[in-house]
Amino acid sequence: MTLAASPPRRRGPLSAWRAWRERRRERAKERGPRRLLANYLPPEGVPLNFVVAGLGSRLVAQIIDIMLTLIGTLAFIVLLNLTDAVPQTALSAIAALVFFFARIPYYVMAEILWNGQTLGKRILGIRVISADGRSLSAHAVTVRNLMKELEVFLPIGLATAATRMEALWAVISLLWVAGLIAIPVFHGRRQRLGDMIAGTYVVRTPKAVLLPDLTAEEGGASAAQFAFAPHHLDHYGRFELQTLERLLHQQPGRQRRAALRRRNELMAEVAGTVAKRIGFTEEIGESSAEAFLRDFYRAQRGYLENRKLLGDAREDKFHRDPESADR
Amino acid sequence: MTALAEHEGDVEPEAAHLIRSARFRAEREDDWQRLDALLRRVERRGIRSLSFAEAERLATLYGKTLTALSIAREISLDRNLLTYLEVLTARAFLAVYAPQQTLRGLLRRLLVYGIPGAVRRTGGAILFAALALFLGGLAGFLLFQDDPTWFNTFVPAGLGGSRGLGSTEAELLEVIYSGADAATDQLGAFASFLFSHNTRIAIFVFALGVVFCMPSFALTFYNGLIIGAFFGLHADRGVAYDLFGWLSIHGVTELGAIIIACAGGFHLGLGVIFPGRMRRADALRARGRDAVKLAVLAALMLLVAALLEAFLRQRIQDTELRLAIGWGIGLLWLAWFLLSGRRPA
Numbered sequence: 001m002t003l004a005a006s007p008p009r010r011r012g013p014l015s016a017w018r019a020w021r022e023r024r025r026e027r028a029k030e031r032g033p034r035r036l037l038a039n040y041l042p043p044e045g046v047p048l049n050f051v052v053a054g055l056g057s058r059l060v061a062q063i064i065d066i067m068l069t070l071i072g073t074l075a076f077i078v079l080l081n082l083t084d085a086v087p088q089t090a091l092s093a094i095a096a097l098v099f100f101f102a103r104i105p106y107y108v109m110a111e112i113l114w115n116g117q118t119l120g121k122r123i124l125g126i127r128v129i130s131a132d133g134r135s136l137s138a139h140a141v142t143v144r145n146l147m148k149e150l151e152v153f154l155p156i157g158l159a160t161a162a163t164r165m166e167a168l169w170a171v172i173s174l175l176w177v178a179g180l181i182a183i184p185v186f187h188g189r190r191q192r193l194g195d196m197i198a199g200t201y202v203v204r205t206p207k208a209v210l211l212p213d214l215t216a217e218e219g220g221a222s223a224a225q226f227a228f229a230p231h232h233l234d235h236y237g238r239f240e241l242q243t244l245e246r247l248l249h250q251q252p253g254r255q256r257r258a259a260l261r262r263r264n265e266l267m268a269e270v271a272g273t274v275a276k277r278i279g280f281t282e283e284i285g286e287s288s289a290e291a292f293l294r295d296f297y298r299a300q301r302g303y304l305e306n307r308k309l310l311g312d313a314r315e316d317k318f319h320r321d322p323e324s325a326d327r
Numbered sequence: 328m329t330a331l332a333e334h335e336g337d338v339e340p341e342a343a344h345l346i347r348s349a350r351f352r353a354e355r356e357d358d359w360q361r362l363d364a365l366l367r368r369v370e371r372r373g374i375r376s377l378s379f380a381e382a383e384r385l386a387t388l389y390g391k392t393l394t395a396l397s398i399a400r401e402i403s404l405d406r407n408l409l410t411y412l413e414v415l416t417a418r419a420f421l422a423v424y425a426p427q428q429t430l431r432g433l434l435r436r437l438l439v440y441g442i443p444g445a446v447r448r449t450g451g452a453i454l455f456a457a458l459a460l461f462l463g464g465l466a467g468f469l470l471f472q473d474d475p476t477w478f479n480t481f482v483p484a485g486l487g488g489s490r491g492l493g494s495t496e497a498e499l500l501e502v503i504y505s506g507a508d509a510a511t512d513q514l515g516a517f518a519s520f521l522f523s524h525n526t527r528i529a530i531f532v533f534a535l536g537v538v539f540c541m542p543s544f545a546l547t548f549y550n551g552l553i554i555g556a557f558f559g560l561h562a563d564r565g566v567a568y569d570l571f572g573w574l575s576i577h578g579v580t581e582l583g584a585i586i587i588a589c590a591g592g593f594h595l596g597l598g599v600i601f602p603g604r605m606r607r608a609d610a611l612r613a614r615g616r617d618a619v620k621l622a623v624l625a626a627l628m629l630l631v632a633a634l635l636e637a638f639l640r641q642r643i644q645d646t647e648l649r650l651a652i653g654w655g656i657g658l659l660w661l662a663w664f665l666l667s668g669r670r671p672a
Binding site for chain 1: 345346347348349352353356359390393394396397401402403404405406407408410411413414415416417418420421424425426427428430433437526530534611612615616619622623626630633634
């Protein structure tokens with residue numbers, strides 16, 4: 001009878017796919033442009049945030065590591081060969097030994113001694129951290145690099161042997177490699193199999209600079225040209241405030257005249273929009289647009305911070321609270 | 328609201344021109360800069376470049392900055408400040424919680440306590456693995472007695488070298504006692520080929536144990552079959568004793584490595600079959616601690632076996648001496664496993 005009430009809508013595979021893509025895009029928008037490893041909990045109990053390293057940089061780091069170890073071992077063997085330090089007969093045994101140590105032992109020792117970084121990871125600015133918020137243990141490093149034998153070196157070996165394989169084996173190994181690649185691609189925090197078993201993440205080495213506080217310049221409130229009443233400050237939330245912060249942090253520096261003019265125009269336009277929105281009726285001169293925005297930023301931040309302390313955190317101009325905006 | 332603003336105004340007259348979060352920052356910024364400077368040194372030259380007092384200060388500043396971060400998250404809307412503090416504390420966390428062990432200390436702990444302890448704890452799995460190999464050998468030998476053409480089925484081409492069903496006693500003996508005059512670099516190449524072959528087998532035997540132990544058992548059993556068929560061939564020509572010596576000198580260690588790798592696989596697989604009160608993934612992770620030590624041990628034993636094979640096997644022509652060396656080294660392994668690290672550190 002429900003059938004009679006609402007005839008089933010025809011949903012072809014194409015529209016289902018579109019809906020799925022739409023959902024994915026929305027989720028990606030909510031997550032933000034970078035993959036955040038949020039709420040990483042160190043023993044002190046204050047959650048920290050890390051940015052998960054992209055698969056591209058991990059791939060490049062791996063390639064660099066392979067190149068470096070290969071070049072290193074080959075150079076060592078050629079040098080041994082040239083100097084005649086060891087008899088010819090022992091050379092191949094020594095070569096096998098060196099190649100053995102240039103693989104898993106190199107990665108394990110590098111990641112223990114250099115705090116989660118191999119040479120390639122160092123160059124790319126990424127590192128391994130332990131998932132449990134404690135220091136990286138030798139066990140975890142060993143496990144994730146033992147699995148590297150299956151996840152990285154075995155596929156390379158298979159690729160070089162692919163032309164000599166029977167069809168069945170070629171298909172099986174293709175499936176194996178495809179599965180291995182699929183795991184980190186579809187994993188939200190980009191863990192490969194070895195990372196999952198060892199309990200580790202690969203993250204970007206954090207970097208940031210502290211810029212001067214925008215509210216703490218030249219005497220502050222006493223030097224302010226513009227005064228704002230509480231009803232002026234009730235319109236915006238955190239998101240708008242921090243967008244304005246980003247704009248104001250762009251220092252003019254030694255820009256060319258055209259760039260400076262464009263910046264001033266932008267400031268004037270933003271100041272006009274803000275004034276209109278908050279119902280600010282005083283005249284703002286073209287030249288004092290930036291001063292107006294600074295004063296407004298200062299007043300707005302003080303106001304919003306106070307509201308937040310009183311339990312009224314405003315995420316954006318719709319006055320959502322942060323929890324509902326996260327969803 | 329106005330009451331709050333007035334209150335704000337008369338708290339600290341000297342910093343009255345700053346809003347609360349800016350005052351918060353002004354009071355603590357010096358600490359952050361000092362921490363930043365320390366961290367830059369640690370990141371470039373390692374934690375060892377700090378003096379004792381500096382390392383102590385690093386820990387204190389880390390705690391202070393962590394507190395500052397959690398306050399800032401509550402009271403400040405300054406995005407740049409929050410990002411900076413997040414990054415600063417993350418960097419400090421990485422510096423403070425870096426692995427502190429030295430390589431020597433790690434190796435010592437692994438060799439004295441880790442590996443022998445793991446071997447003793449997984450004794451059952453090791454016996455089981457040895458049984459798999461032995462049963463394989465027995466089956467191979469009996470099948471060969473039954474019908475010698477099994478040899479071609481079991482032994483992959485290339486592994487037996489030039490030896491096959493058509494080989495005569497003299498040919499077999501020649502391989503066993505060739506060496507002193509044979510081209511040794513060729514032997515070295517063969518040894519390194521065998522080494523990579525064995526490592527690959529060991530890795531598969533270990534890793535595939537996860538699938539309910541079955542692939543590990545099958546592969547180990549198959550390895551036993553090869554050896555059994557080999558023995559069958561040599562016994563048929565009446566040179567089994569010589570083969571025993573030839574295999575013993577490195578084979579005790581090498582087959583030991585395969586058994587250990589297989590036991591590691593069993594240890595993991597048993598976690599999947601009987602996880603007890605844990606979830607299977609957790610059981611695997613818990614059992615991984617011993618299994619990985621077994622894998623490292625297997626790699627070490629394979630390395631030693633390859634060295635024995637490359638340098639000693641053909642140099643020493645006397646069967647009794649080969650037996651003594653091979654089984655002597657086997658006894659040394661056993662003594663290490665059973666005796667080392669009994670007393671806690």
